[in-house]
Amino acid sequence: MKVHVHVSLKPGVLDPQGRAIHHALEGLGFGGVNDVRAGRLIELDVSDDTSDDDLDQMCRKLLANMVIENYSIEKKVDA
């Protein structure tokens, strides 16, 4: 089973990486960009009997820093 975990900074947390990307986009001439936030995407390939609770614990214990980051778990259905 493919699982995508999206980790992004909580609103209000300063994001220098996102700001640098925003600045670089403007430098390249792309107007109309209001905001950029940088986060992480972690693609897991886990066995089908992995429970939602296990996935949640993986995020809380390792993948995301719950003090400053949010995460969302998205299960990919195999085509």
Added chain:
Amino acid sequence: MKVHVHVSLKPGVLDPQGRAIHHALEGLGFGGVNDVRAGRLIELDVSDDTSDDDLDQMCRKLLANMVIENYSIEKKVDA
């Protein structure tokens, strides 16, 4: 308009970060993890008249390294 850009390493490209995460998950006692790939998630807030072509160019010129990375663009519909 909110746009999510997912950047991930192409298949076959070595991913030391993903391997470290995989190793750490096993160390924490999470079995059943077959593979882990680490990538980036970039959340853009762009004006509504930004064209698909512009978004594509942003990815090709700045956000992704086309030699080793793939990207996908996902437009978020405001609720």
